[in-house]
Amino acid sequence: MSSPFVSQLSPSLFALLRDKLEKKGFRISIPPHTVFQGRSPSVSCTVYQSGKIVVQGKGTQEFVEFFLEPEILCSFSIPNTQQDLRPRIGVDESGKGDFFGPLCTAGVYAPSTKAIEALYQTTICDSKLISDDKIPFLAQKIRSLCTCKVLTLFPEKYNALYTNFQNLNALLAWTHATIIDDLAPTPLGEIFAISDQFASSEKVLLQAIRKKRADIELVQRHRAEQDIVVAAASILAREAFLASIQTLESRYQVRLLKGASGKVKQQAKEILRTKGRDILAKLCKTHFKTFSEVLDSTS
Numbered sequence: 001m002s003s004p005f006v007s008q009l010s011p012s013l014f015a016l017l018r019d020k021l022e023k024k025g026f027r028i029s030i031p032p033h034t035v036f037q038g039r040s041p042s043v044s045c046t047v048y049q050s051g052k053i054v055v056q057g058k059g060t061q062e063f064v065e066f067f068l069e070p071e072i073l074c075s076f077s078i079p080n081t082q083q084d085l086r087p088r089i090g091v092d093e094s095g096k097g098d099f100f101g102p103l104c105t106a107g108v109y110a111p112s113t114k115a116i117e118a119l120y121q122t123t124i125c126d127s128k129l130i131s132d133d134k135i136p137f138l139a140q141k142i143r144s145l146c147t148c149k150v151l152t153l154f155p156e157k158y159n160a161l162y163t164n165f166q167n168l169n170a171l172l173a174w175t176h177a178t179i180i181d182d183l184a185p186t187p188l189g190e191i192f193a194i195s196d197q198f199a200s201s202e203k204v205l206l207q208a209i210r211k212k213r214a215d216i217e218l219v220q221r222h223r224a225e226q227d228i229v230v231a232a233a234s235i236l237a238r239e240a241f242l243a244s245i246q247t248l249e250s251r252y253q254v255r256l257l258k259g260a261s262g263k264v265k266q267q268a269k270e271i272l273r274t275k276g277r278d279i280l281a282k283l284c285k286t287h288f289k290t291f292s293e294v295l296d297s298t299s
Helices: 011-023 060-073 113-120 132-145 155-165 168-183 203-210 228-252 262-275 277-283 289-297
Strands: 005-008 027-029 034-039 044-048 052-056 088-094 103-110 147-153 192-196 217-221
Touching (some): 011 060, 103 228, 132 228, 168 203, 192 228
Parallel strands (some): 088 192
Antiparallel strands (some): 088 103, 103 147
């Protein structure tokens, strides 16, 4: 079991923390001498009237590192001994699970130990753990420290490429390989690239990068967003996705929900009714089952 995490929390942050815990599905109670306590299956978070906050349970490290510190405490306390300071390229994507909007793939090249140390001094973490309003500020900080590339495939281009690839993982591999190839320096030196392993086999991405760059070492990990450079890439990809959604909303005068929920399906039906099939296809990923279901519902 992870060791308990103990810190001080400003009273001004009590309500924010409770609200975020409730949204994450934590069960809230008020034991004696506490302001509140939130519990999930893997972690408990207790805020005392003194302002002391105690986090316990097997999920403590992940909870603190990827939620509490970046979202609430605005600090980053990974011990220096755990920080990987090797210069490298990190790649991640945003939008692959969203029915509406583009697929955005971003890469960050941190060229020096100094650049990576600077990243660790920020509140950068996996973009899925950061509220959308904080993304632009962090993205600007990342660009000031590193070399960055973003590839945005709006729905029309995405759908055309998907028709060619006929497989989402193959398309993802192509976007990742393209970004890595664009960012990799010449000569390469000790630089390597790190990415999430999104396919069941590492060969999918490895074969894609070998078609472009035979000499770069490629590291694939499940949950690679825990790496600081990959996390930085995830923020840039998220920024591009959010900006692209706004572009589509403005261009076609519609509101686009994120994700692929029932509400998204209902919205797609409304767009089909008011704008037509061709416009809907310019706003969404047409290989999603949602698209065919929406079309079938009107036939």
